Amino acid sequence: xxxxxxxxxxxxxxxxxxxxxxxxxxxxxxxxxxxxxxxxxxxxxxxxxxxxxxxxxxxxxxxxxxxxxxxxxxxxxxxxxxxxxxxxxxxxxxxxxxxxxxxxxxxxxxxxxxxxxxxxx
Amino acid sequence: xxxxxxxxxxxxxxxxxxxxxxxxxxxxxxxxxxxxxxxxxxxxxxxxxxxxxxxxxxxxxxxxxxxxxxxxxxxxxxxxxxxxxxxxxxxxxxxxxxxxxxxxxxxxxxxxx
Numbered sequence: 001x002x003x004x005x006x007x008x009x010x011x012x013x014x015x016x017x018x019x020x021x022x023x024x025x026x027x028x029x030x031x032x033x034x035x036x037x038x039x040x041x042x043x044x045x046x047x048x049x050x051x052x053x054x055x056x057x058x059x060x061x062x063x064x065x066x067x068x069x070x071x072x073x074x075x076x077x078x079x080x081x082x083x084x085x086x087x088x089x090x091x092x093x094x095x096x097x098x099x100x101x102x103x104x105x106x107x108x109x110x111x112x113x114x115x116x117x118x119x120x121x
Numbered sequence: 122x123x124x125x126x127x128x129x130x131x132x133x134x135x136x137x138x139x140x141x142x143x144x145x146x147x148x149x150x151x152x153x154x155x156x157x158x159x160x161x162x163x164x165x166x167x168x169x170x171x172x173x174x175x176x177x178x179x180x181x182x183x184x185x186x187x188x189x190x191x192x193x194x195x196x197x198x199x200x201x202x203x204x205x206x207x208x209x210x211x212x213x214x215x216x217x218x219x220x221x222x223x224x225x226x227x228x229x230x231x232x233x234x
Binding site: 035037044045046047050059060061062095097100104105106107108109110111112113114 | 122159161165170171173176182212214216218219221222224225226227228
């Protein structure tokens with residue numbers, strides 16, 4: 001069955017960097033787009049980024065554009081989110097989610113358990 | 122950016138009664154080439170990841186009980202729970218995936234009356 005396991009979260013100082021990983025199991029990873037979605041404490045869901053199955057296109061929320069980079073290694077069945085110039089407002093649980101098809105323009109049908117990122121001095 | 126606005130923000134419904142959540146997008150999310158509305162509904166319970174309920178505005182995800190249904194087109198959408206069960210207590214979100222950024226609504230908190 002589909003399983004997504006995020007890692008790499010933790011406490012980081014403002015302005016520093018962190019890389020999240022999401023290991024995927026139970027499906028043909030390269031055939032599906034992948035999303036990152038976050039939830040700040042006490043807030044709603046915020047979509048962060050998506051990458052197509054082949055990795056040929058990617059898109060970002062305005063709040064992270066220019067600071068975050070999504071990527072994937074289809075040989076390792078792993079999704080990444082490189083987060084630079086972190087701010088306090090980036091503090092959130094970060095979920096990776098599988099897309100419904102190889103396209104970027106699709107729903108998120110399976111979600112990982114999430115990893116907590118705390119940006120604090 | 123497309124803004125998604127849900128109503129109400131919170132809702133209390135008696136067990137066995139109908140619950141209705143609305144979602145309005147600031148722009149059309151119906152793609153004319155394939156006649157699909159790029160709109161999904163998710164259920165989110167504390168301590169769990171979100172769960173996809175409905176996609177393409179009205180297609181129920183596999184394994185989702187048939188008391189959950191989605192309707193609407195263009196800019197106005199509705200999630201209906203026909204007979205509320207205790208396990209349906211959660212926050213519900215709509216999301217458009219028509220145009221990046223793929224924005225969520227602010228969420229609707231559903232409780233038992």
